[in-house]
Amino acid sequence: MAALPDFTDTSRFPTFATIPEAGGEAPPPPEPWYLLARIKDDMTITKPTLVALDRAGSPFALLFEGFDRDGIDLKGRGLKKGATVVVPRALRTPPATEGKRGFVRVDKPDANSVKAIPGPLERVLELGSGSGSAAPAAGCSSCGADGQDEQAKLAKCTGCGRARYCGKDCQVKGWNEGHKGDCKIYKALDSIFSPSA
Structure with a gap:
């Protein structure tokens, strides 16, 4: 990514x-x-x-x-x-x-x-402007937990690798609150603009 x-x-x-x-x-x-x-x-x-x-x-x-x-x-x-x-x-x-x-x-x-x-286009521009969190999330994309606790390791989205979640509940919440669409956009952007594409 x-x-x-x-x-x-x-x-x-x-x-x-x-x-x-x-x-x-x-x-x-x-x-x-x-x-x-x-x-x-x-x-x-x-x-x-x-x-x-x-x-x-x-x-x-x-x-x-x-x-x-x-x-x-x-x-x-x-x-x-x-x-x-x-x-x-x-x-x-x-x-x-x-x-x-x-x-x-x-x-x-x-x-x-x-x-x-x-x-x-508006969402693509937002995600690509830095305000849409194009970089991988530092904490849980849903609840904000930092994942520093050994038991709360963050798992990244298997689709785009940008969203990170501390558990299944947060993953489902994030997916339902918009990551489903953003994930598809990120995957397309990566395939178009990544150097190996």
């Missing part, structure tokens, strides 16, 4: 308006960046298309080029309404006509790099 990146870093996690433009004059930065957005709708008509909202609340379309209407299973990849989409090195394609919005194009060879996080 690696430390999560700092999602408040807007150079690494920019908004749709601040990602580099496709075919732009300036070369894209050499460091990786990721566009994070909440999937609002699947608008597939002739080609797979998602409508998403970035961290600033700006809507944009995410088009999967090179696929026909049923050529990619978006839902099977977790890319469904309410989830967070992660697009590495996303480029903004300007609109063909004035007054329209730009979009992000994902070419067929790059489609597997687009990942889903099974949770809302």
Whole structure:
């Protein structure tokens, strides 16, 4: 379990308006960046298309080029309404006509790099900002016990390794009070952003 990146870093996690433009004059930065957005709708008509909202609340379309209407299973990849989409090195394609919005194009060879996080963007950003306890808990995630007592050793969550509990009751309480959703988010974040992924 690696430390999560700092999602408040807007150079690494920019908004749709601040990602580099496709075919732009300036070369894209050499460091990786990721566009994070909440999937609002699947608008597939002739080609797979998602409508998403970035961290600033700006809507944009995410088009999967090179696929026909049923050529990619978006839902099977977790890319469904309410989830967070992660697009590495996303480029903004300007609109063909004035007054329209730009979009992000994902070419067929790059489609597997687009990942889903099974949770809302707001929670993903909170967990990745440090305020959501992305680091393993020092004490019991439910009752706060420090686990220093030999009989009260803390057991870590077997799913994400971040939550720690002093017993079954605290584990059940923590799971029911929100760790169930956070655990899935942490596992997805680890698979996307850990160096060994």
